[in-house]
Amino acid sequence: MAIQSTTNQALEDLDATSTLEGLQDVITTLRDAFGIDHMVYHWVDSAGDQYGCGTYSDAWRDHYIAQNYLRLDPVISGCYQRFHPVDWKRLDWSSKSARVFQAEAIKFGVGNQGYSIPIRGPKGQFALFTVSHTCDDEEWLKFTETHSRDLILIAHFFNRKALEFEPNRIPDQSRALSPREVDAMTLLAMGCSRAQAAAKLSISEHTVRVYIESARFKLGALNTTQAVARAMSRGLIVI
Amino acid sequence: MLRYVYANQLHLYPKLAETMFRDRAGQFRDRLGWDVSVDATGAERDEYDDLCPLYVIWEQADGTHGGSMRLLPTTGRVMVNDVFGHLTGGAPITSPLIWECTRFCLAPGAGGNVAAALMLAGGEVMTGFGVRHFVGVFDARMVRIYRVIGSSPEILGSEGQGRDKISVGLWEFTSQSQAQIAKRAGLSPELSRLWFNRAFGGEITEQMALSA
Numbered sequence: 036m037a038i039q040s041t042t043n044q045a046l047e048d049l050d051a052t053s054t055l056e057g058l059q060d061v062i063t064t065l066r067d068a069f070g071i072d073h074m075v076y077h078w079v080d081s082a083g084d085q086y087g088c089g090t091y092s093d094a095w096r097d098h099y100i101a102q103n104y105l106r107l108d109p110v111i112s113g114c115y116q117r118f119h120p121v122d123w124k125r126l127d128w129s130s131k132s133a134r135v136f137q138a139e140a141i142k143f144g145v146g147n148q149g150y151s152i153p154i155r156g157p158k159g160q161f162a163l164f165t166v167s168h169t170c171d172d173e174e175w176l177k178f179t180e181t182h183s184r185d186l187i188l189i190a191h192f193f194n195r196k197a198l199e200f201e202p203n204r205i206p207d208q209s210r211a212l213s214p215r216e217v218d219a220m221t222l223l224a225m226g227c228s229r230a231q232a233a234a235k236l237s238i239s240e241h242t243v244r245v246y247i248e249s250a251r252f253k254l255g256a257l258n259t260t261q262a263v264a265r266a267m268s269r270g271l272i273v274i
Numbered sequence: 275m276l277r278y279v280y281a282n283q284l285h286l287y288p289k290l291a292e293t294m295f296r297d298r299a300g301q302f303r304d305r306l307g308w309d310v311s312v313d314a315t316g317a318e319r320d321e322y323d324d325l326c327p328l329y330v331i332w333e334q335a336d337g338t339h340g341g342s343m344r345l346l347p348t349t350g351r352v353m354v355n356d357v358f359g360h361l362t363g364g365a366p367i368t369s370p371l372i373w374e375c376t377r378f379c380l381a382p383g384a385g386g387n388v389a390a391a392l393m394l395a396g397g398e399v400m401t402g403f404g405v406r407h408f409v410g411v412f413d414a415r416m417v418r419i420y421r422v423i424g425s426s427p428e429i430l431g432s433e434g435q436g437r438d439k440i441s442v443g444l445w446e447f448t449s450q451s452q453a454q455i456a457k458r459a460g461l462s463p464e465l466s467r468l469w470f471n472r473a474f475g476g477e478i479t480e481q482m483a484l485s486a
Contacts, residue, residue: 113475116282116326118347119403125475154370155326155350183404184371191349191370215363239428241444245372245407249348252369 041068042185043261049192050255058088058196065189066090069182071168072146076193078154078162080201089165095143102139107132114153114163120187122179123149124172148175150183152190156198164190185257192255209253212271216250219243221272224263275333276395276466278473281326293339294331295319297381306413307438322346322353322376330395332388334381341380341388345399345408348372354409358442361431367409373399375410375445386422390459391466393425396447397455398470408445415439425455 045064052058058076066074075089098104105111109126128137141147146167154162166186168175179186198204212220215236222232229247233240247259254271256262266272277287284291295317302308302318312318325346332340346352348367352374355366375396380388399405412427420426427443434440456463 117280118328118350119399119474121474127475157350184406187370187404209366209368211365213363213365213367216365241407241428241446242430245367245409245444246363248369248372248406249367252371 038068038070039258042257046189046192046255046257046261049196052196053199055086055088055200058193062088062193063090066166069166071166071178072144073165073167075165075167076162076190076197077165078156078160078194078197080197081156081158081160082202083159086197086200092144095140095145098139098143104136107136109133109136110149110151110163110165114151115161116155117153118155120150120152120183122175123151123167146170148172150175150179150186152187154190154194156194160198160201162190162194162197164193188252188257191252195255212250212253212266213246216246216253217266217272219246220250220263220266221274223247223259224267224272224274276391276469277329277331277333278395278399278470279329279331281323281329284329287331287333287337289337290331290333290339292317293381294329294342294379297339298342298377298379300382301379302377306415308413308440309438322351325351330392330399332384332391339381340384341392343378343392343396344376346374346376348374348409352376353411354442358411358431358433358440361433361442362409363430369406371404371406373405373408375408376412378410378412378416386419386458387460389420390425390455391461393447393455394452394459394461394463394466395470396445397452398466400447402470402474408447409442410445411440411442413439414441417441425451 042065045061045068049061062074062076073090075087075091077087079085109128110123113121113126128134146169148170149165149167151163151165154164156162218236219232222235229243230240233243251259251262254262254265256265279287299312299316299318302310303312310318311320328345329342330345331342334340347370348355349370353376354362354374359366396408410427414429414432417426425446427445429441429443432439432441452463456466
C-alpha cells in the first residue's frame with residue numbers, strides 16, 4: 036500500500052508538472068518506490084532534439100556520451116522502431132564491443148539487469164523508458180512479471196508529458212473520456228462490480244473491461260480505484 | 275511455424291511477405307469485397323502497413339504464407355480509432371495495454387488449425403508483452419468460423435450492409451484457453467512459446483552473460 040500511495044502521488048505530480056525538473060523529481064520518487072537501482076526516461080522529439088531524466092549517475096551519462104555508446108548499445112538497437120517491452124537479457128550481447136559496454140555499465144552502477152519500454156510518439160517522436168537493477172535472474176523475472184504493466188503505463192505517462200513540451204503542439208484530445216467510458220466509470224464509482232456495470236449498460240463484461248482500461252490510461256492511473264478517484268475529482272463523472 | 279515480424283524485418287522473408295500481401299488481396303478484395311488498394315504486383319497494403327506494425331505470420335512448410343494478423347498499439351494511429359471511432363464508444367480507445375489486431379487473414383485452403391495457431395500467438399503476445407486486450411476490425415461473416423475454432427471476436431459495432439459489412443470488436447485471446455486452442459492448432463504450448471522466444475531473442479535461461 037505504501038508503494039501504491041507513493042506511486043499514485045508521484046503520478047499526480049507528473050500530471051501537474053510543466054518542467055524538466057518536475058520530471059526528474061517524479062522519476063526519482065518512483066525509482067525509490069519500486070526499490071530498484073535506476074529508472075530513466077529518454078526521448079527524442081519531432082525536431083530530433085534529445086532530452087532525458089533519470090537516476091543514472093552523471094559520470095555514467097558523461098561517459099556514455101563521450102564514448103558515443105549510442106551507436107553500439109544493444110538496448111538502443113533492440114528497441115528502435117519497436118513497441119514491445121524488452122528484457123535486456125533478450126538482446127544480443129555477443130559482440131566484443133557490446134560485452135565491453137556492458138561491463139562498463141555495470142562498473143558505473145547501472146546494474147546487471149534491465150527492462151526497457153520503447154515508445155513511438157507522433158511525427159517521429161520516440162522514447163525509451165528503462166528500469167535497471169542489480170540482482171539475480173530469478174529475482175528480476177519476478178520483478179518484471181509483477182510490475183511490467185505498471186511500468187508500461189508509467190512509461191507512457193512520461194511520454195504523454197514529454198509531448199506537452201513539443202514545439203507548436205496541437206492540444207491533446209486523446210485524453211477525453213468517451214461517453215461509454217464515462218458510463219462505465221460512473222457505475223464503478225457507484226459501487227457496481229464490472230459484471231453489474233455490464234448488465235446495466237447491456238454490454239459484455241469484456242467490453243466493460245476495455246472501456247475501463249482505456250479510461251484508466253486517459254486518467255493517468257495505474258488501477259481502477261485511482262482512476263475512479265481522479266475522474267471524480269476532475270468532475271468527469273458525477274454520482 | 276509462427277513468425278513474429280516487424281514491417282522493417284519483412285525483407286528478411288521475401289517469399290513469406292510477398293505471399294502474405296497477395297493472400298490479403300485474395301481475402302479482403304476478392305472474397306470479402308472490401309474496398310482495399312491492391313498494387314500492380316497484386317499486394318494489398320494500406321497506410322497502417324507503413325507504421326511499422328508487428329505481423330504474426332503462419333509460415334507453411336514451403337515458406338509461403340498460411341495466415342497472418344497485424345498488430346499495433348492503440349496509443350498510436352490505429353484503424354479502430356481513425357476509421358471506426360464512432361463504433362467504439364464515441365472517443366478513441368487508447369492504452370498501451372490495448373493493441374489493435376487487423377487484417378486477420380487466412381491463405382486459401384488454410385484450415386482451422388492456422389487460425390487457431392494465430393490465436394495462440396495472440397496469447398503469447400498478451401503474456402509476453404503485458405497486453406490485456408486486442409481490439410480489431412473484421413468481417414462479421416467470419417465470426418461463426420472463428421467460433422468453431424474456439425475463439426471469436428465480440429462485436430462492438432458494425433458498419434455497412436451485406437458484402438461491405440465491417441465490424442469492430444474485441445478479440446479474446448485468453449491464456450486460460452491456451453491449452454484448448456493449442457490442441458486445435460495441433461501445436462504444443464511449449465513449441466508456441468519457443469517460437470515466440472526465438473523471435474524476440476529469448477533463450478533467456480541459456481544466456482547467463484548478465485547474471486550476477
